[in-house]
Amino acid sequence: MMEKLVYIALFAPLVSSLFAAMFAMTPRKTFVGIIASLLLFTGFVASATLAVNIFTTGEAVSVTMMQWIGMGDLYIPFGFVADQVSVTMMTMVSLISTIVHVYSIGYMDHDKSFNRFFSYLSAFVFSMMVLVMSDNFAGLFIGWEGVGVCSWLLIGFWYHKPDQSREANPSISPSWAANEAFIMNRIADLGMLVGLFILYWNVGSLQYDDVFAAIPNLDQWILNGAALALFIGAMGKSAQFPLHTWLTDAMEGPTPVSALIHAATMVTAGVFLVIRANPLFSVTPEVSYFIAALGTFVAFFAASMALVNRDLKRIIAFSTLSQLGYMFAAAGLGAYWIALFHLVAHAFFKALLFLGAGNVMHAMHDELDIFKMGGLKKVMRPTYIYMGLASLTLAGIFPLAGFFSKDAIIETAFNEGTYILWIMLVVTAGMTAFYSFRQVFLTFHGTERYDHHEIHPHEMYKFVLIAMSPLAILAVIAGAFKDGFETFVTSLLPAYHMSEHTHHYVWLLTAIVTLFAVGGIALAYIKYNKGLERNEKLENSFIYKLLSNQYYIPNLYTELISKPYAMISEKFWHGVDMKIVDRTVDGVAHFLYKSGDVNRRMQTGNLSHYLNWMAVGAVVLMVAAAVTAMIG
Amino acid sequence: MIGLSHYLIVSALLFSIGLIGVLRRRNLLMLFFATEVMLNAVNIAFAAISHFYNDLTGQMFAFFVIAIAASEVAVGLGILIVLYKKHGSLDLDDLATMKG
Amino acid sequence: MENFLASLFTFQGFAFYLFSFLTIILFWITVMSNNVLYAMTSLASGMVLISGFFFILGADFLGVVQLIVYVGAIMALYSFAMMFFDATREIKEKNTNGAVVFVLGGLSALMLVLMFAAPIHSESIQALYPMHEGVGNAQDVGIVLFTKYLVPFEVAALMLLVAMIAGIILAGKKMDQSLTEIMDEDAGEDEILTQKDEK
Numbered sequence: 001m002m003e004k005l006v007y008i009a010l011f012a013p014l015v016s017s018l019f020a021a022m023f024a025m026t027p028r029k030t031f032v033g034i035i036a037s038l039l040l041f042t043g044f045v046a047s048a049t050l051a052v053n054i055f056t057t058g059e060a061v062s063v064t065m066m067q068w069i070g071m072g073d074l075y076i077p078f079g080f081v082a083d084q085v086s087v088t089m090m091t092m093v094s095l096i097s098t099i100v101h102v103y104s105i106g107y108m109d110h111d112k113s114f115n116r117f118f119s120y121l122s123a124f125v126f127s128m129m130v131l132v133m134s135d136n137f138a139g140l141f142i143g144w145e146g147v148g149v150c151s152w153l154l155i156g157f158w159y160h161k162p163d164q165s166r167e168a169n170p171s172i173s174p175s176w177a178a179n180e181a182f183i184m185n186r187i188a189d190l191g192m193l194v195g196l197f198i199l200y201w202n203v204g205s206l207q208y209d210d211v212f213a214a215i216p217n218l219d220q221w222i223l224n225g226a227a228l229a230l231f232i233g234a235m236g237k238s239a240q241f242p243l244h245t246w247l248t249d250a251m252e253g254p255t256p257v258s259a260l261i262h263a264a265t266m267v268t269a270g271v272f273l274v275i276r277a278n279p280l281f282s283v284t285p286e287v288s289y290f291i292a293a294l295g296t297f298v299a300f301f302a303a304s305m306a307l308v309n310r311d312l313k314r315i316i317a318f319s320t321l322s323q324l325g326y327m328f329a330a331a332g333l334g335a336y337w338i339a340l341f342h343l344v345a346h347a348f349f350k351a352l353l354f355l356g357a358g359n360v361m362h363a364m365h366d367e368l369d370i371f372k373m374g375g376l377k378k379v380m381r382p383t384y385i386y387m388g389l390a391s392l393t394l395a396g397i398f399p400l401a402g403f404f405s406k407d408a409i410i411e412t413a414f415n416e417g418t419y420i421l422w423i424m425l426v427v428t429a430g431m432t433a434f435y436s437f438r439q440v441f442l443t444f445h446g447t448e449r450y451d452h453h454e455i456h457p458h459e460m461y462k463f464v465l466i467a468m469s470p471l472a473i474l475a476v477i478a479g480a481f482k483d484g485f486e487t488f489v490t491s492l493l494p495a496y497h498m499s500e501h502t503h504h505y506v507w508l509l510t511a512i513v514t515l516f517a518v519g520g521i522a523l524a525y526i527k528y529n530k531g532l533e534r535n536e537k538l539e540n541s542f543i544y545k546l547l548s549n550q551y552y553i554p555n556l557y558t559e560l561i562s563k564p565y566a567m568i569s570e571k572f573w574h575g576v577d578m579k580i581v582d583r584t585v586d587g588v589a590h591f592l593y594k595s596g597d598v599n600r601r602m603q604t605g606n607l608s609h610y611l612n613w614m615a616v617g618a619v620v621l622m623v624a625a626a627v628t629a630m631i632g
Numbered sequence: 633m634i635g636l637s638h639y640l641i642v643s644a645l646l647f648s649i650g651l652i653g654v655l656r657r658r659n660l661l662m663l664f665f666a667t668e669v670m671l672n673a674v675n676i677a678f679a680a681i682s683h684f685y686n687d688l689t690g691q692m693f694a695f696f697v698i699a700i701a702a703s704e705v706a707v708g709l710g711i712l713i714v715l716y717k718k719h720g721s722l723d724l725d726d727l728a729t730m731k732g
Numbered sequence: 733m734e735n736f737l738a739s740l741f742t743f744q745g746f747a748f749y750l751f752s753f754l755t756i757i758l759f760w761i762t763v764m765s766n767n768v769l770y771a772m773t774s775l776a777s778g779m780v781l782i783s784g785f786f787f788i789l790g791a792d793f794l795g796v797v798q799l800i801v802y803v804g805a806i807m808a809l810y811s812f813a814m815m816f817f818d819a820t821r822e823i824k825e826k827n828t829n830g831a832v833v834f835v836l837g838g839l840s841a842l843m844l845v846l847m848f849a850a851p852i853h854s855e856s857i858q859a860l861y862p863m864h865e866g867v868g869n870a871q872d873v874g875i876v877l878f879t880k881y882l883v884p885f886e887v888a889a890l891m892l893l894v895a896m897i898a899g900i901i902l903a904g905k906k907m908d909q910s911l912t913e914i915m916d917e918d919a920g921e922d923e924i925l926t927q928k929d930e931k
Contacts, residue, residue: 605729639789641845642748651836652834694794703896
C-alpha cells in the first residue's frame with residue numbers, strides 16, 4: 001500500500017506532464033490545466049498520506065523499481081525512499097506545485113502556449129520528486145539535471161522576446177537568462193559530478209546507506225574533497241556566491257515559475273543535498289564552516305542588493321537568495337533540522353509572496369518597477385493582505401512561521417560561538433524587514449504613480465485567490481509545528497540543541513532580532529508610506545549605484561569571462577574551425593564531389609561500355625591473382 | 633600425349649574469343665552469340681577436368697551450365713523481341729537511355 | 733615439337749588438334765562476322781565440334797546433350813528468333829575500338845593460358861564422385877545426377893519451366909502483328925504528320 005503511494009506521488013506529475021504535452025501544440029484548453037492540477041493534487045494527497053503514516057509509525061518506505069545500471073561491480077537501481085526528510089520535501093513540493101498549477105490556470109489565461117506551460121511545469125515537479133525521493137546519488141543527479149532542464153525551459157518560456165541592453169533590462173532577455181542559468185548550473189554540476197566520482201571511487205557504491213556507512217573508513221582529505229565538490233554542485237543550484245547571478249535573471253520566466261522553481265523548490269535542492277548528505281558534512285568541519293560562512297555572506301550580500309532594487313520580482317529573488325544563505329548557514333553549523341525547517345517555512349511564504357507579485361503584475365500589465373506603482377491596496381485588498389502577511393513572515397515577526405525558523409538559525413549562530421556570523425545574520429534580518437516593506441509600501445500604499453489612462457488595476461480571479469489561501473494559512477501557523485517537526489525529522493537527522501548558555505540568553509536574542517526586524521519595518525514605513533520621495537543625491541551616491549548594479553558583478557562576468565571567451569571562440573572559429581576542421585571536411589566533400597563528377601562519365605547508359613569496364617575489372621583481378629600466386 | 637593443360641588452354645582461348653566478342657559487339661543478338669561461346673568454352677574445361685581427375689562432378693556442372701544457357705536464351709530472346717518492338721533496333725548505342 | 737608431332741599421329745591427338753583448330757576458327761567467325769546468318773551457322777558448327785571434344789573426353793552423355801540441347805534446341809531458338817528480325821541485313825554497328833578489345837581480350841587470354849599452363853602442384857585432389865569401372869558414362873551420370881544432384885536437378889527443371897513461360901509471354905504479346913509492319917506504320921504516320929506540317 002505504502003509502496004503504491006510512493007509511486008503515485010512520484011508518477012502523478014509525470015502523467016500530468018505527458019498529458020499536457022499531448023496538447024502542447026494546440027490552442028489554449030482550460031481542461032488541460034485543470035486535469036494537470038488534479039493529478040498534482042493526487043500526488044500531494046499521496047505524499048501527505050505517506051507523511052502522516054511515517055509520522056505515526058516512524059518507518060521509512062523504500063522501493064526499488066528496477067535496476068538501472070548493472071555491470072561488474074557497478075549497481076545503480078531506480079530506487080526511491082520516503083523517509084522523514086524526503087517525505088517532508090515531497091509534501092512541500094507537491095503542495096506548492098498544486099497551488100502553483102491552479103494559480104497558473106488564472107495567470108497564464110491569455111498566453112497562447114498555455115498547454116505547453118503545464119507540460120513543462122509538471123515535468124519540473126516530476127524531476128524534483130525524483131531528486132528528493134531517490135535513494136542514491138545517481139538518481140539524485142538525474143533529478144538534479146531534470147530540474148535544471150525544466151528550469152531552462154521555463155525561464156526561456158517567452159523565448160521570442162528580443163535581447164535588450166543591460167541598462168534597459170538587467171537580464172537582457174528570457175532566452176539569455178535561461179542560457180545563463182543553465183550554463184552556471186553546468187559549471188556547478190561538474191563539481192557535483194566530481195564529488196560523485198570521488199565517492200564512487202572510494203566507496204564503490206552510490207547508495208546513500210552504503211556511502212554513509214563507509215564514511216568512517218575514509219581518509220579525511222577524501223571526505224573534504226567529496227564534501228567540497230558536492231557543495232560546489234549545491235552552490236550552483238542554490239545560487240550561492242559567486243554563481244548567484246542567474247537567480248535574479250531567472251525572473252524573466254513567468255511568475256508562477258519564479259514562485260515554484262526559483263523560490264520554493266528547485267533552488268532549495270542545494271540545501272536539501274547538504275541536509276541529505278549530513279553524515280558526510282558532519283565529519284568535515286572545515287567544509288561545513290565554509291558553508292556557514294558563505295551562507296551568511298550571501299544572506300547579507302543579497303539583502304544589500306535588495307535594498308535599492310526597483311524591480312518587484314528581483315527584490316523577492318534577492319530575498320530568496322538571502323534566505324538560502326540563512327539555510328546554508330544553519331546547515332553549515334550542523335543544525336540540519338533547522339535548515340530543513342526554514343526551507344519548508346520559506347517555501348510557503350516565498351511562494352505566497354511571488355504569487356502575490358504575480359497578481360500585481362497581472363494588474364499592472366506586466367509593469368515591474370515599484371517606483372511606478374503605489375496605492376494598489378484599494379483595488380487589490382486580498383493580494384495586499386497576502387503580500388503583507390508574507391512580508392511579515394519574511395521579516396520574522398512573532399508569531400508567524402518566519403519568526404520561528406529564522407530566529408532558530410540566528411540562535412544557532414550565537415550558540416556555536418560564531419559571533420561575527422551572528423551579527424551579520426541579525427543585521428541582515430533588519431535589512432530583510434526593510435526591503436520587504438519598502439516593496440509592500442511602494443506597491444500598495446501612497447500615491448498612485450502609474451498612468452491612469454493606460455492601466456486599470458484589477459484584482460485577480462477569485463479561484464486564484466482562494467487557491468493561494470493554504471499558503472497564507474501555512475505561513476501563519478507553520479511555526480506552531482516547530483517542536484513536532486523537530487521530533488519528526490531528528491529521528492533521521494542529527495539532533496541539535498541549544499546549550500544552557502544560549503538558553504539563558506534566548507529572550508535577549510529574540511528581542512534583538514525582533515528589534516531589528518521592527519526597526520526595518522518602521523524605517524520603511526517612515527520613508528515610503530506616504531509615497532515616493534526620490535533623493536537625487538542618494539541615488540547618485542557610489543554605494544547606491546554599486547548596490548543597484550549588483551556590485552557590478554554581472555558586468556564583471558561579462559568583461560572577464562564572457563568577452564574573453566567570445567574572443568577566444570572567435571579566434572578558434574576562424575583559425576581552427578574554419579581553416580582546419582571545416583577545410584578538411586570540405587576537402588573530403590569536394591574530393592568526393594569531383595571524383596563523382598569525373599566518374600559520372602562512366603555512366604554512359606551504353607551497356608557495351610559497362611561490359612568493357614567489367615572486363616577491365618576482371619582482367620585486373622586476374623593479373624592480381626597471377627601476381628600473388630607467383631609471389632606466394 | 634594430350635594432357636589436361638591442352639584442353640584448358642583451348643578452353644581459355646575460346647573463352648577469350650567470346651570475351652572479345654562481348655567487348656566489341658554492339659548488337660544484342662551478336663552479344664548473345666558471344667556469351668554462348670564463353671559458356672561452351674567453360675564446358676570444355678569442366679569436361680576435361682572431369683576426365684582427367686576421373687570425377688563426374690565436372691560433367692554435372694556442365695549439365696547445369698547447359699540448362700542455364702537454355703533458359704537464358706529463352707528469356708533473353710523474349711526480351712530482345714520486346715526491345716525490338718519498342719525501339720526497332722537491337723543496337724546498344726540506340727538503347728543507351730540511362731545516361732548519368 | 734617432337735612431342736607435338738608424336739601426339740598428332742595418335743587418334744586422340746589428331747582429333748584434339750583438329751577440333752581445336754576448327755572451333756577457334758569458327759568461333760572467331762562468329763565473333764567477327766557482320767552477317768547474322770554466317771555468325772549463327774559458324775556458332776552452330778562450333779558447337780557440334782565441341783561435342784566432339786566431349787566424346788574424346790569420354791563424356792558421351794554430355795556430348796549427346798550438347799548436340800541435342802545446344803545445336804538442336806538453342807540454335808533452333810536463335811533461328812526462330814531471327815525470323816522476327818531482319819536477318820538478311822548486314823549488321824551495321826560501331827564496334828568498340830579495336831585496340832581496347834584486343835588489349836583486354838589478349839591480356840585475359842594470356843593470363844588464363846598462363847594460369848592453366850602452370851603445372852598443378854597439389855597432389856591431394858580427390859575425386860568427389862569417382863567414375864565407376866565397367867559402367868557406361870550415361871548410366872554413371874544418371875546415378876550421380878539422380879542421387880547426389882537431385883535437388884539442383886529439380887531446381888533446374890523448374891527454372892527451365894519458368895524460363896519457358898517467361899519466353900512465351902515476353903515474345904508472345906502482339907504476336908499477331910508483324911514487327912516490320914509496325915515499323916512501316918510508324919513511318920507512314922510520320923509521313924502523314926510531315927505532310928500536315930507542310931500544309
